[in-house]
Every structure is written in structure tokens, then in C-alpha cells.
Amino acid sequence: MEPLTTQERDQAHALLDKLSDEKLNAVRNLLEVMVSSDDAPLTNSLALAPVDEEEITAETAAALDRSRASLAQGAGTSHEEILREFGLMK
Numbered sequence: 001m002e003p004l005t006t007q008e009r010d011q012a013h014a015l016l017d018k019l020s021d022e023k024l025n026a027v028r029n030l031l032e033v034m035v036s037s038d039d040a041p042l043t044n045s046l047a048l049a050p051v052d053e054e055e056i057t058a059e060t061a062a063a064l065d066r067s068r069a070s071l072a073q074g075a076g077t078s079h080e081e082i083l084r085e086f087g088l089m090k
Contacts, residue, residue: 022080026088 019027070076083089
């Protein structure tokens with residue numbers, strides 16, 4: 001993988017500056033995990049492994065449709081609730 005250019009790093013910093021405190025904290029936590037995993041070959045191998053796409057069956061397609069309809073009606077778990085559940089937000 002080629003190193004990021006100065007422009008790409010500047011763009012990443014600019015995006016970080018636009019985040020709310022909660023989102024910035026979540027990104028910081030993610031970055032800490034990514035940086036600490038640099039010494040873990042298995043973790044890196046898994047992170048870089050290609051996605052194994054499976055064919056979507058009719059049953060799975062129907063379940064996805066039901067899920068999307070449920071979300072469209074306002075059901076589901078908010079992003080903030082998930083972050084709180086994983087201790088990434090207070």
C-alpha cells in the first residue's frame with residue numbers, strides 16, 4: 001500500500017475537524033485499535049482479507065425487505081444507542 005500524500009492527510013484532518021465530540025471520540029477509539037493492531041499479524045490479515053460475497057437467497061432477500069420496511073417505520077436501534085452499548089459514547 002502506498003503512503004498517503006500530504007493532500008490526503010490534510011483532507012483527513014479537515015474531516016476530523018468537522019466531527020462532533022462524540023463522533024471524534026469514536027473515530028479516535030477506532031484509530032487506537034487500528035494502530036495497536038499493527039503488531040498483530042492475524043488481525044492485520046483479517047482486516048485486509050477480501051470480502052467473501054455470498055449469493056442472496058430469496059429468503060434472505062425477504063428478510064432484508066422486512067428489515068428495511070421496519071427501519072422506514074422508525075424501528076431499530078439508533079447509532080447513538082449502539083455507541084453507548086459499546087462504551088464509545090456517554
